[in-house]
Amino acid sequence: MKLLKLYAALLFIALVTQVGFAQQSGKVYTVGAMNEMGKNNFQTQVWLDTLPDKSHLFGIGPYDRMKGEIMVFNGKPFYASALEKGKSVVGQSWDIRSPFFVYANVSEWEAFELSGDITALEDIQNKVATIAQKNGYDTKEPFPFKIIGSFDSLTTHIVTPRSADVEGYREDFKQQVFLFNNSSGSLLGFYSEKHQGIFTSSKSYIHVHYLSSDQTFMGHLDKINTAVKALTLFLPVRPKSYKTGFRVNDTDFSKGRLGNIQKVELNDLAKLHGHLCDGLVVGHLALQEALLILYPDGIIDRTNTRIVSKPSPCLTDAAVYLTGGRYQYNSFYISEDFDGLFTVQRIDNGKTVVVRMNQGVKPESINLLGTKAIKGELNSCELEGLKAMEDDFSEKLLRTDPKTIFTVAELTDFEWNPLLKNDFVKTDILNKDARKCSQ
Ligand SMILES: [Zn+2]
Ligand SMILES: [Zn+2]
Known part of the structure; x- marks a missing residue:
């Protein structure tokens, strides 16, 4: 009898997991919250290895207990640390955890042209919102976006541990800043008008990480100043909806x-x-x-x-x-x-x-x-x-x-x-x- 029950439970788990694979493209999921993590000493809330569908996964968040940054880009899990002065390292593994994480599965992206210069993060926010609205996206719902190409100047940071019990802790350091001129790579961002304090800061609707095209650097984007001649914006291809009624x-x-x-x-x-x-x-x-x-x-x-x-x-x-x-x-x-x-x-x-x-x-x-x-x-x-x-x-x-x-x-x-x-x-x-x- 016990065995039967166990079998039923296993069958149930197997079935639920199987359905978990059919994620809606572009739908944004969050675990933990930016404004909560300090309150519980940056305890991790998600182990990335347990995410049900890693194909075409895109996501960002801090790495472990503020040991650095995470960016999952098209199913590849990058994590970056900057524990030594002036140095950063990037690795790839699913065996990483995060105190808060925002993610989406996107199997198909649509390209859009950007125009005008970008001199601040708000310019990215405004341009992305304008283009999304113009093309029928519901900007009241969160969505991921990518900007790929060459950037004139980027200011990024990688966070560093905040308490002495975490490996790599250095007193009075909260992050290391890294500057790039004439670099090329990908920005992965998440836009939301209703997740301030959850995965965007209280003053912004976006959270963006940068991955260099040679994949040797990844970090959180703080400032940007660039012409957009060689940049393309990508939004998830919207699921078609068929008429009912x-x-x-x-x-x-x-x-x-x-x-x-x-x-x-x-x-x-x-x-x-x-x-x-x-x-x-x-x-x-x-x-x-x-x-x-x-x-x-x-x-x-x-x-x-x-x-x-x-x-x-x-x-x-x-x-x-x-x-x-x-x-x-x-x-x-x-x-x-x-x-x-x-x-x-x-x-x-x-x-x-x-x-x-x-x-x-x-x-x-x-x-x-x-x-x-x-x-x-x-x-x-x-x-x-x-x-x-x-x-x-x-x-x-x-x-x-x-x-x-x-x-x-x-x-x-x-x-x-x-x-x-x-x-x-x-x-x-x-x-x-x-x-x-x-x-
Ligand atoms: Zn970040
Ligand atoms: Zn019914």
């Missing part, structure tokens, strides 16, 4: 005529359903694909549509809400006897389609854990882990071309065969009394 056509009052056209969004559906979950996103997107084939003009006639749904609570809510189908008017029923999520019919011309989710789209781990949750086999923390996996999956669905998620096929031999059955299990309320993970 329908236009629907209904009657205009209790005895009214067709022609009341309204927009129905995913959030409206979430209110009917009770929460936004991956199943609801699947149902919404699947019906979007199916209904656009029945109504090529994009306006769904909810008085002219009937639907057969699989029994999941999410899918059935999506079905009745979006199509207007109702059992009592012979326009909705539930069946498990077909291959797909929904079968949808346009009543006036009889055209019928079935929509299926493609193999391999949904992570098998979510199904496995979902089955366990239904059997009451997940504890409260495991339930929260499952929720995080489902949320990740929802986000991924909304960033993926629905044509690659679903297949819609026309049915020529479809028979409308409404069954009334009321013993399906409403699986999304089975764990309603489970405690919070932290309790």
Whole structure:
């Protein structure tokens, strides 16, 4: 029995880790905080080796208990120290720790032209914000950036240990300054308007580290003065977001005529359903694909549509809400006897389609854990882990071309065969009394 439990726990950890690999490109994560580290004698808060996804990782922070600086650049972990006067050394290892660290995985960057001179860090901040805004980035959310090329003049520092119990401590030294003229390399920065004291100083929206192109020097950028002739700014390629929502056509009052056209969004559906979950996103997107084939003009006639749904609570809510189908008017029923999520019919011309989710789209781990949750086999923390996996999956669905998620096929031999059955299990309320993970 104990062994079984251990196996279940290991399986759970394995599944969660696996999903951890699907990080959203450019999403910024933080551990620890700049304004907290002095209060607890610069104790380290993260061991970089434990970060789940090191591919295309970019990050900055102090090295260990202020032994220097860290910059992870495209999955390469650089750390620099300046423990001896006038000297600095750079190494590479994942076996390093940091009292605060800000990082993001970015697999694709987009290049932007910089213009005008840069005479201060604020110029970098302003130019990056302006270019980001102009190109549709949400500057209210944190994001990483790179500036690569040649710099006329840079002032950098590497911090040094602050207490005698840390190797390399020298009284009255907090950092060593290093100046560069006509150097070339990469600046890695993180921009945020809401992380002052966390990973930017109280007066700035950016924190920037510099890595020389020969990788022999790395440090924190304090001052800059340069023309931008030979510099390029890079921002993470933004995840595509696909349009969701329908236009629907209904009657205009209790005895009214067709022609009341309204927009129905995913959030409206979430209110009917009770929460936004991956199943609801699947149902919404699947019906979007199916209904656009029945109504090529994009306006769904909810008085002219009937639907057969699989029994999941999410899918059935999506079905009745979006199509207007109702059992009592012979326009909705539930069946498990077909291959797909929904079968949808346009009543006036009889055209019928079935929509299926493609193999391999949904992570098998979510199904496995979902089955366990239904059997009451997940504890409260495991339930929260499952929720995080489902949320990740929802986000991924909304960033993926629905044509690659679903297949819609026309049915020529479809028979409308409404069954009334009321013993399906409403699986999304089975764990309603489970405690919070932290309790
Ligand atoms: Zn720094
Ligand atoms: Zn749901």
